[in-house]
Amino acid sequence: MEKTRLYWSFSNFQIFKFSNYTMSQFSEERLAKVKEIIARYPDGKQKSALLPVLHLAQEQFGWLSSETMDYVAGLLKIEPIEVYEVATFYSMYNLKPVGKYMFEVCQTGPCMVRGSEDIIEYIKQKLGIKVGETTPDGLFTLKTVECLGACGYAPMMQLGKHYREHLTKEKVDAIIEECRRNAAANN
Amino acid sequence: MGVKLLLDKAHVEGIRYYDVYRREGGYRSVEKALKMSPADIVEEVKKSGLRGRGGAGFPAGMKWSFIAKPEGVPRHLVCNADESEPGTFKDRYLMEFLPHLLIEGLIVASFALGSNATYIYIRGEYAWIPDILEQAINEAKANGWLGKNIQGSGFDCEIYVQRGAGAYICGEETALIESLEGKRGNPRIKPPFPAVKGVWDRPTVVNNVETLAAVVPVINMGGEEYSKIGVGKSTGTKLISACGNINKPGVYEIDMTISVEEFVYSDEYCGGIPNGKRLKACIPGGSSVPILPANLLFKTAKGEQRMMNYESLSDGGFATGSMMGSGGFIVLDEDQCVVKHTLTLARFYRHESCGQCSPCREGTGWMEKILKNIETGKGKMTDIDLLWDIQRKIEGNTICPLGDAAAWPVAAAIRHFRDEFEWHVNNPELCLTQNFGLAHYADAREVVA
Numbered sequence: 001m002e003k004t005r006l007y008w009s010f011s012n013f014q015i016f017k018f019s020n021y022t023m024s025q026f027s028e029e030r031l032a033k034v035k036e037i038i039a040r041y042p043d044g045k046q047k048s049a050l051l052p053v054l055h056l057a058q059e060q061f062g063w064l065s066s067e068t069m070d071y072v073a074g075l076l077k078i079e080p081i082e083v084y085e086v087a088t089f090y091s092m093y094n095l096k097p098v099g100k101y102m103f104e105v106c107q108t109g110p111c112m113v114r115g116s117e118d119i120i121e122y123i124k125q126k127l128g129i130k131v132g133e134t135t136p137d138g139l140f141t142l143k144t145v146e147c148l149g150a151c152g153y154a155p156m157m158q159l160g161k162h163y164r165e166h167l168t169k170e171k172v173d174a175i176i177e178e179c180r181r182n183a184a185a186n187n
Numbered sequence: 188m189g190v191k192l193l194l195d196k197a198h199v200e201g202i203r204y205y206d207v208y209r210r211e212g213g214y215r216s217v218e219k220a221l222k223m224s225p226a227d228i229v230e231e232v233k234k235s236g237l238r239g240r241g242g243a244g245f246p247a248g249m250k251w252s253f254i255a256k257p258e259g260v261p262r263h264l265v266c267n268a269d270e271s272e273p274g275t276f277k278d279r280y281l282m283e284f285l286p287h288l289l290i291e292g293l294i295v296a297s298f299a300l301g302s303n304a305t306y307i308y309i310r311g312e313y314a315w316i317p318d319i320l321e322q323a324i325n326e327a328k329a330n331g332w333l334g335k336n337i338q339g340s341g342f343d344c345e346i347y348v349q350r351g352a353g354a355y356i357c358g359e360e361t362a363l364i365e366s367l368e369g370k371r372g373n374p375r376i377k378p379p380f381p382a383v384k385g386v387w388d389r390p391t392v393v394n395n396v397e398t399l400a401a402v403v404p405v406i407n408m409g410g411e412e413y414s415k416i417g418v419g420k421s422t423g424t425k426l427i428s429a430c431g432n433i434n435k436p437g438v439y440e441i442d443m444t445i446s447v448e449e450f451v452y453s454d455e456y457c458g459g460i461p462n463g464k465r466l467k468a469c470i471p472g473g474s475s476v477p478i479l480p481a482n483l484l485f486k487t488a489k490g491e492q493r494m495m496n497y498e499s500l501s502d503g504g505f506a507t508g509s510m511m512g513s514g515g516f517i518v519l520d521e522d523q524c525v526v527k528h529t530l531t532l533a534r535f536y537r538h539e540s541c542g543q544c545s546p547c548r549e550g551t552g553w554m555e556k557i558l559k560n561i562e563t564g565k566g567k568m569t570d571i572d573l574l575w576d577i578q579r580k581i582e583g584n585t586i587c588p589l590g591d592a593a594a595w596p597v598a599a600a601i602r603h604f605r606d607e608f609e610w611h612v613n614n615p616e617l618c619l620t621q622n623f624g625l626a627h628y629a630d631a632r633e634v635v636a
């Protein structure tokens with residue numbers, strides 16, 4: 001455990017340094033994707049690509065720093081303020097760094113009546129963090145969110161691209177283990 | 188077994204893929220439509236009586252006939268896949284399991300409206316679904332159903348998937364259009380309506396996923412035949428996403444002739460309430476519609492059996508009825524606290540208010556705060572009246588209907604469950620550890636019997 005933690009804070013440091021160093025540049029592949037997205041709209045309406053391009057940026061950098069947002073503004077030939085006002089409006093954009101794995105647990109009515117509060121409480125205890133916090137090793141962030149359209153499969157959370165549904169304490173244990181294993185394997 | 192028009196093939200192995208979908212009769216409606224004139228397609232949809240499945244229930248054919256056609260200005264169809272109303276998860280089901288059904292409906296509708304570039308705006312959290320849709324789009328394109336000159340008709344059509352990024356308000360059609368243009372999701376003041384000035388100021392039709400999927404059976408059967416399914420102005424079939432305290436949560440297709448009681452207790456649908464509990468209350472059409480206590484859920488105030496259709500669910504108006512809404516059916520059993528459930532909804536609306544209008548921005552915050560006080564035993568009797576007063580001042584005084592959607596659940600909770608609110612105020616300690624229970628709301632089964 002201690003070892004993993006140390007290892008992780010080190011590698012996070014690396015990532016941080018690295019992204020600072022390369023200063024929010026898209027890879028060739030992502031630049032091609034941006035072009036493809038812009039082509040979906042009428043000429044001169046490339047601002048429409050803003051939400052998709054911010055998703056691409058977040059995929060690459062994990063969060064949207066002001067440098068990243070300025071870079072996106074340049075790509076789409078719009079003012080930086082136009083990017084800031086959008087990035088701050090939508091709840092999925094992270095305006096500060098988050099853990100490698102973000103548990104976004106739904107807390108709205110239908111999930112609440114199926115026990116989401118217990119699941120949130122359990123994750124808090126298990127990871128030793130409060131809602132909105134990240135574990136010191138940078139691995140996990142816990143966030144509560146509003147209805148994700150999985151009310152019939154409650155309680156549930158979003159983890160990255162996918163949903164984890166019908167959550168139980170045992171399932172939460174298994175998910176945490178899985179994340180730890182994946183993190184270790186990727187390093 | 189009721190009629191199934193949308194989900195009849197949902198369990199066919201591999202239906203997500205083109206070959207299987209086509210073998211099962213897919214894309215026939217496009218073949219048929221391309222031989223018709225756009226005006227005739229609109230006419231069929233009008234005849235079908237198909238009503239918008241996104242919540243408001245506006246007749247789809249009528250909406251299509253309103254689209255402006257100024258010379259030389261492109262028009263657009265936008266599919267609303269933002270699906271964020273608590274309790275609602277039916278569009279997700281359609282897109283995940285029957286992506287080609289949606290694409291098929293979109294092609295027909297695009298042809299009818301003259302949209303050469305059609306956009307699916309999907310909520311950002313459904314992050315894995317765009318891949319499924321794009322795969323279906325590519326398959327359709329490879330088989331000549333999309334792209335240039337589809338099936339030799341001379342009509343060009345492209346469909347693009349655009350992800351939102353977490354904002355319920357982007358389900359409101361003008362907010363969705365703003366978002367599609369790369370802006371904050373602030374609803375526009377209407378008029379002008381999207382049919383005249385929509386995305387990039389071009390005439391635009393926004394329709395829900397389920398509405399557009401339903402265009403497929405409408406064209407296949409003909410509007411006349413489609414309109415014979417169901418009852419009155421509730422034609423065709425409706426997807427209901429059922430959740431909360433029921434044995435079989437999930438997405439069901441109903442033909443709107445079954446009773447609410449059958450829907451809740453039959454094994455074909457919700458399968459009853461788990462653990463032998465009794466039904467206390469139900470929000471039958473997504474979080475925005477009024478909650479009903481069991482006694483008003485199964486029977487209308489007139490004592491008639493309540494049915495799962497637009498008219499019957501709204502029988503009695505807001506005083507004793509509710510709405511079909513988006514078809515998000517939320518069931519609460521006798522152990523649930525109505526105050527607490529309403530609090531989660533108030534929190535939701537506060538979180539999702541775009542902040543443009545003060546009654547909505549401030550009112551949703553106040554309602555959440557007051558409900559929180561009542562729920563945690565810190566409320567006063569006068570708070571209940573204050574809550575009532577605030578919701579009344581939001582309703583009708585805002586740019587978009589989110590304000591109403593935030594007000595109605597609170598109003599209905601107080602209207603039908605006032606004694607439960609008062610009990611919280613009178614029992615500030617007890618309410619922290621106990622629930623009010625069923626009290627006078629008669630057990631569903633007893634009422635029905």
Ligand SMILES: Cc1cc2nc3c(=O)[nH]c(=O)nc-3n(C[C@H](O)[C@H](O)[C@H](O)COP(=O)(O)O)c2cc1C
Nearest residue numbers: 239240241267269270271358359360394395398588
């Ligand atoms: C706050 C708010 C949220 C909405 N969310 C959705 C939604 O997620 N999906 C949807 O189809 N319609 C939603 N609507 C309704 C749309 O504004 C619009 O009426 C609908 O997409 C029209 O499609 P239809 O006629 O096919 O139902 C919402 C409306 C409001 C006011």
Ligand code: SF4
Nearest residue numbers: 541543544547585587
């Ligand atoms: S009613 Fe609420 S959500 Fe709608 S425009 Fe006004 S502030 Fe925004």
Ligand code: FES
Nearest residue numbers: 106111148150151
């Ligand atoms: S209430 Fe949690 S997913 Fe809908």
